[in-house]
Amino acid sequence: MTYRLPFCLLCALLLHLPLWAQTQRELNSGWQCLPAAKVSVQGPALSQPSYALTGWAPAVVPGTVLTTQLANKQVPDPFYGMNNKHIPDIYTTGRDYYTYWFVQDFTEAPLAGQQQLWLHLRGVNYSCELYLNGQKVNKQTHHGMFLRQAYNITPLLARNGRNRLAVIVYPADPVGNPNGGQGGDGRIAKSVATQYTAGWDWIQPIRDRNTGIWDKVVLERTGAVNLKNPHVVTRVPGVRLPTGPQAPAIVQVSAELENPTAQAVAGALTYTLDGHTVSQPVNIPARATKVVSLKNLSLPNPKLWWPNGYGAQHLYPLKMQFVVGKTVSDVETVDVGVREIQTQWNTKTESRQVLVNGQKVFIKGGNWIISDAMLRFTDARYDAEIRFHRDMNLNLIRIWGGALVERPEFYAACDKYGLLVIQDFWVSGDANGRWLDPQKADDQWTRRKYPDDHRLFINSAADQVKMVRNHASLAMWCGGNEITPPKDIYTALADSIIPKLDGTRWLIPYSNSDSLSYNRLGGNGDGPYGIQDPRSFWGTRTYPFNSEVGSVGVGDYESLERFIPKANLVAPQYLGPASKNAEKADSVWTYHTYTGVGYNQYILPYGAPKDVRDFGLKAQLVNYDQYRALMEGFSAHMWDWYTGTIIWKTQNPWTAMRGQMYDYYLDPNACLYGLRSGSAPxxxxxxxxxxxxxxxxxxxxxxxxxxxxxxxxxxxxxxxxxxxxxxxxxxxxxxxxxxxxxxxxxxxxxxxxxxxxxxxxxxxxxxxxxxxxxxxxxxxxxxxxxxAKTTVKVTAKQLAKNQISVTLTNPANAPVAFFNRLALVNPQTQQRLLPVFYSDNYVSVLPGESTTVVMDYPPGGPAPLVSVEGWNVEKQLLPVGAN
Known part of the structure; x- marks a missing residue:
């Protein structure tokens, strides 16, 4: 039966629909869901708008099944205490338990003329079937966490403007046994998906393995021709400086034009950049997609993009259109950083060195896993995390291969703050067979062939290259973490995908390969991990471009109490000088990956911790010293021993207790400021x-x-x-x-x-x-x-909206005011505001001198109080404007 609205009601409905001068809109609210086992009808019936969704729950999209369950209070917060241990794991429940239907009702104004409506899904894990208004959208089941989907749904739209989209999402198969190994038993790597979800030494298993519509769902309205996958390449010949007049740069632009209609379409592909317009007539055959390359643009006196610490990060807005007659069929925009990245071999260090705009750059980097282990991504969180990396005076982030190709929003933040990026593809030495491992279900020979579907990996890689290739920050591709993908996959990457779809960036075979850093020291070509004697960073030569080194980062008391129950806030117990490296830690601490290896050795010289608060303070002294020494030691030998180093690691996507400069809640610890000091330009x-x-x-x-x-x-x-x-x-x-x-x-x-x-x-x-x-x-x-104690005078004043300066003044003839931790706190709860960006922290003030720290804090809420507390300075809380 066809359901029709009265004409007057339909007109009233359409008046309230989005204006389609806005060509895209995200479907990010109003989703409902239910476990597939509880749905009694199939997709054609379920996707009829008239079918009643009785008993369905609100769904988080973008999100996962677990984020939806958490939002509906069906599970406890898996990031707190031992909660994660009590959430059913998919390996035990079976895949059906986490197989879900997701439904979205949306209204859509009628299409005019040759207008088309496209449905884009930027990420579904792992496979799915889609239905719209009783019709199946995808002819074949979609597979793959990283392969984007795009469907022309024009013929399937309801005439009355009311539509229903229904998506059934199936988990990966197999899901892997979370047996405590790196990637569990390794079988999570048989799929093209995130490997960390089966557990690693810095995270417990993610119980649903990130099943769900985890990335954006977008409706896009175009004319007859869809403009997609624009590609912008900039060439900056010669050796440049950040200031002064610049010789021209060359801009090369291409794009794909898709014509789904039954007739050929003639028009013009045009873009505008910095007041310059380039245009080319194009004819696209019926039901065809055509790649069009435009004439090169010589951009006079360009404002160049530089990595953090070397110059400004200028971005040009580029607007591209396909125009048919006087009608714009589709528009895409790209922020263009004019720069050229090259690499060359340093024969003295025997490692690769990076050049930007002809100048060699000493790499000071951090390894990145993912922003949130449950894939709860936001632009604001990305911006905050990358800003922290900028504030550490780093200039590169490497995306670890057990996670994903990071989202465009991540790359936009890196473009903004000047962080170069090495992007791994989706394999790891642990799961994919580099080493013998009794915890793995399959032998090395079998694991070396993972994933099962090589063609899916290759197609996904090509698609993800197109997704992020325009970002100025993207510097290099990497075959995988500590291992190359299987031979046919790597050949496709090296000989076809990267040269044809990118054409500008070097492909590292794997993260610690000899082509990046020649290994004469034995071992795996990276490390050491854990706390080191600070002298070792200066005096012991390691790998000339170290892809992973260092791994501490326990937070202070305020950080620990956010995820450890009060009863478990007990400092690790040191077992005495006879067993100097041994200690006993609470089970919640060890569940959150506290290893303690070496902490006692470096905390005890400050005095055995009296309690957990004292432990947290002394841990910060160790943290600060570790990361300052690490970067100073590498920098002291730049171009002699080293061309760069990348810290393992700078952030955690879970409430872990190692390898982080700030905690999951975006509260920095002393690692960040020690590293900020040691990395200063x-x-x-x-x-x-x-x-x-x-x-x-x-x-x-x-x-x-x-x-x-x-x-x-x-x-x-x-x-x-x-x-x-x-x-x-x-x-x-x-x-x-x-x-x-x-x-x-x-x-x-x-x-x-x-x-x-x-x-x-x-x-x-x-x-x-x-x-x-x-x-x-x-x-x-x-x-x-x-x-001895000293009394510091604290003065706080409002510099601008959401910005405060705090000046600490230490009296003359007093001892040093040592290791002061500043914070902004809520006046009612006295809890720290997060995130806050400090120009410096854990500061020491010399006798008779002053130190000023500037703080940027989030908008909203009551006026904060300033908190100051140091090693020999009593805690002070005062309002802004007080002296």
Whole structure:
């Protein structure tokens, strides 16, 4: 039976539909769902708008079954305590338990003339069938987590404007046994999907394996021709500088034009960039897709895009249209960063080095898993996380191969903040057979052939390349994490997909391959992991482009209490000097991947933790020292031992307790600020191995007329000037200046000491500074244990909306105000506002001096209070404007 609305009611309905000057809209609300086992009808009946959805629950789309269950309070928060352990795992329940129907009712105004309506699904995991208004949309079952879907649904639309889309989503098969191995038993890798969902050493299993419509669903209205997959390439010949006039850059643009109609369509493909217009007439045959390349544009005096720390990240808006007569058939926009990325082999280090716009860039990177393990992605969270990486003075992020090709919104944030990206494809050494592993269900030979469907992998890779290739931040592709994909897949990537669909970026065979970093040291070509003696980062040579190194990051008390129940907030128990590296930790801590390997060795010199709050504070001292030393040690040997390093890892998508500069809730720990210091573009530093004072210059300009000032402070605050000298340093180099070992050892012998190193300009303004706390002759921080208190004056003022500056002033003749943690807190709850971006944190203030920290905080809510608390500074809470 055909259901018809009265004409007047239909007109009233259509008046309230979106105006189609907006060519796209996202279907991100109003979804309903039900387990497939509870649905008694098939897709054709279910997708009829007249079918009653009695008993159905609201669904989270984009999202997963687990995010929907959590939103409907059917499961507890799997990120808190031991909750995840009590959620049914798909390996035990069977796939039917997490097989779900998702339904969306939407209204659509009538199409005019040759207008077309397209349905886009950017990610479904793992397979699905789609129905619209009683008709099947996809002729064949869709498979693959990473393969986008696009359907012309014009013939299936209801005349009365009321439509129903019904999608049944099936989990991956097999789902893998989460037996505690890396990727569980490995069989999750038989599908083209995220591997971490079966568990890893930094996460517990995701119980539904991310089943669901996990990425955006979009309706797009076009004319007769659909403009898709635009491709913009920029060529920047020669060696450039970030400032001054620029020689022209070359812009190369192409796009696909799809004509689904029964007649050929003639029109013009046109784009505009920086006031320049390029156009070309095109004829597209009926029911055909055509790739069209436009004439190259020579862009005069371009504003170039540079990585973080080297120059600005200028982005040009490019608007592309296909026009038929005077009618615009379709429009796409691209933000274009004009830059060229190259790589070359450094024969001295025997590793690859990266060049941007002809200039070599020393890589200071972080490994990234995924923003949220349950795929709850938002533009705001992406922006915050990438901003944290910018604030760490990093210039690269590597996307680990057990996750996904990151979303365009991630790349947009990297474009904005200047983070280059190495993007892995979807294999890992653990699941895909690099090593013998008794926890794996299949032998190495079998695992080496994963996934089961190589053609699906190849098609998905080609599609994802098209999705993100226009982003300026995308620097290199990588075959996989610690292993190449199977031979036929890698051949397709290397010989066809990357050259034809990208054509500008290098493909690394795998993340620690010899073609990236020649391995003369044995081992796997990356690491070490865990806490190191800070001296080792300076004195022990590792891999010349280390793709993974370091892995600590326990948060402070305020971070821990967000996901650990109060009864379990117990500091790890150290078992005494006879077993110095052994400790006993609460089961909730170990469930959240606390390993503790080495923490006790480096916390005990500050004194055994009195309680969990004291443990959290002392862990931050270790965190800060670790990551400052890591980046300083690598930078000290740039172009000699190293061309770059990538930290394992800088963030966690779950409430884990290792490898993170900020916690899952976006609260930074001291790792972030130690790394920020050690990675500063112009940075004075102290080599603990040979006692040399050094300077690193990561810019492209000579830094001259700088005063290097080195001062020592004892634990009472008495200052001793060690040296003060005018210095100069050439671009992109590390330089030794003077050894200060005898004086430092003499001053530090009994109680330890503080060391201040500053670079000042000729106006006595601090350009860059560094502050160390050094142990006594026994390796203990005995002076810190008995250090006198000081009273810091705190002044807070509103600089702008959602921006506050806080100045800490330490009285003269006082001890150093050591290791102060600043925060903004809610005045009612005294809980930290998150996220807050600090110009610095865990700051120390010298006697008689002041330090100012600027904080950007989220809008909304009451005016925050400022919190300041230090090692020898009592906690203060004060409102903005108070003195």
């Amino acid at each position: 112009l940075h004075p530093m102290y080599n603990p191995v040979d006692s040399m004072v050094m300077i690193v210059n990561n810019s492209f300009a000579v830094q001259r007329d700088l005063m290097l000032v080195v001062d020592a402070y004892d634990l009472a605050g008495k200052k001793t000037n060690i040296t003060q000298v005018i210095v100069e340093i050439n671009p992109s180099m590390a330089k030794n200046y003077l050894p200060i070992g005898p004086l430092v050892r003499r001053m530090a012998k009994d109680k330890g000491m503080f060391l201040s190193i500053q670079l000042l300009d000729l106006n006595k303004k601090v350009v860059s500074s560094n502050f160390y706390w050094l142990a006594d002759a026994k390796g203990e921080y005995s002076g810190l244990k008995t250090m």
